[in-house]
Amino acid sequence: MADLDALAAMGANTLAEAIGTDTWGEVRDRLARLLARTGTAPDGQAETLADLDRTAEDVAAAAPHRAEQDRHRAADAWQHRFLDLLEHSVGDDREALLAGLEELAALARDRPAGSGTGADGGTTVTDPGEWSATTDAPPAADRVRHTFASGLTISGTAQSTTVHYPPYRPPLRWPLLIGSIPPSPAATRPRPDLHRQIGPAPGGRTTAATGQVLSGGAGTGKSQLAAEHARESLADGTDLVVWADAGDTAGIVAAYARAAAMVQITGDLPSRPEEDALTFLNWLAVTDRSWLVVLDGLTDLDVARQWWPRSTRGGQVLATTRRRDAQATSSGQVLVGVGPFTATESVAYLRERLASAGASRLADHRTAELAERLGHLPLALAHAATFMIDDELDCSAYLALLTDPAQRLDDLLPLYTGRITTTLLAELESADRRRPAGLATPALRLAAHLDPAGHPGELWATAAVRDHLGADPDRARAAMRLLHQHHLLQHADDTVRLHPLTARAAREATPADELPALARTLTEALAELRTALPTSADPVLDANAAALATHLPHLVPTPATSGPAPEPPPATNLYGLFT
Structure with missing residues (x-):
């Protein structure tokens, strides 16, 4: 007997594929009687019939380009329901459920033999090569194989049947996060003007722009703004958030291919990343799910253009980049300039960061001067504060080191300098490739x-x-x-x-x-x-x-x-x- 996961998948796939075909009425009635008889439908047969009718109506009402997607969604929902019933039933009820779900497969296998496309989109073919008969092999005309769009395959005859189950996938649980959103910093400052320019979370279905591009120099806090928006989007009910490292095309493709697998429109393990990534882009364009895609650290805008998601239904794209030339908005994106903190914001940030570590005493009379020397850059302020906390240096002492020409920046701001140097080299490499080259x-x-x-x-x-x-x-x-x-x-x-x-x-x-x-x-x-x-x-x-x-x-x-x-x-x- 098939394991519970496979049996639930088989029953759900058979149910979904039967919608709109001659077998739907029998599948509907059998399933309603089964759940009523086993006591798994508390209100009896009527409740199950109503649920089945709603499922069929949803699939039948789908637009042609979404019909297969809605059929998959129906199968997912019923697979989860069957699995839950099987796991919580005992004794005779479980045996009845097992037998009833196996009977559903018989309805699918009893389709007429031959070649052709069924009303449900599955393909029925004669395939004598599948057989390794022992005795009394049936005539070739009786040998049938039916492959459902969902991957379930039933082959054999009325006397002997083989069921090939697709790999089990647990029902989707929304919302989904693909990738890793950078963690919140130890201290931050609200930047309401920038948040208003980014716009509301796509869960509210109010996004009208093709996307926003956060453009600014290194260390201005572009990625943190994007991360805050991503976290807010999940909290506000956005179904899908994808965070992609967009420093090169490979990072974007890898994130999209992984997302395609997670939303179950491709296989579990991406074997053709670019094809899977394109499949994901096409899904974003038509899905009714709300989504946010963050492309963090774009450098090559020419290449990125072909991987820019588009949607008119409730999606949003947010990119971060140091670029601010015309290509940054060549497809209708809105450019949002991200600068450093104001003088007031940077001093307040330094005091808050030091206080969060119990080191308020380090913020002395030269705090504003230090903030100015660091250019009010959020990232530089953060790393300077870390250095001061670790070495127990007040602002005056740290400022003396910072202005000493004998000191190297990578000694005073090691983490900051490492990131800036990496970003600087990447930007220079990108700029050197553009005219005038080198x-x-x-x-x-x-x-x-x-x-x-x-x-x-x-x-x-x-x-x-x-x-x-x-x-x-x-x-x-x-x-x-x-x-x-x-x-x-x-x-x-x-x-x-x-x-x-x-x-x-x-x-x-x-x-x-x-x-x-x-x-x-x-x-x-x-x-x-x-x-x-x-x-x-x-x-x-x-x-x-x-x-x-x-x-x-x-x-x-x-x-x-x-x-x-x-x-x-x-x-x-x-x-x-x-x-």
């Missing part, structure tokens, strides 16, 4: 040795920079704009700014043998600008010459300024490149 890395190394508060955009047209890059003026400017598109710097109002931590990470990753050429190029470029720009630009040029001398003191002498040192710009301007 110029993103040398361009960033140039910008990283200047004043992060800003240098004139005209610098990229100077002969010194063009010669260093081996490019004409258009290509040199295009290299700078490419870095802007990848959120590696900011170009606005013909001023180029670079976040101090990004600049420091880029400087520390620059090979030593390239430094003399960098120093010579930037010194000559600044000298060119002094003759080409009005004297009103001198304070900005002085600040950049001073920054260059600070970063490369052994190669560039400390310059004489053309006047009083300029006042530092407000923090909102200095760090506005991510806003």
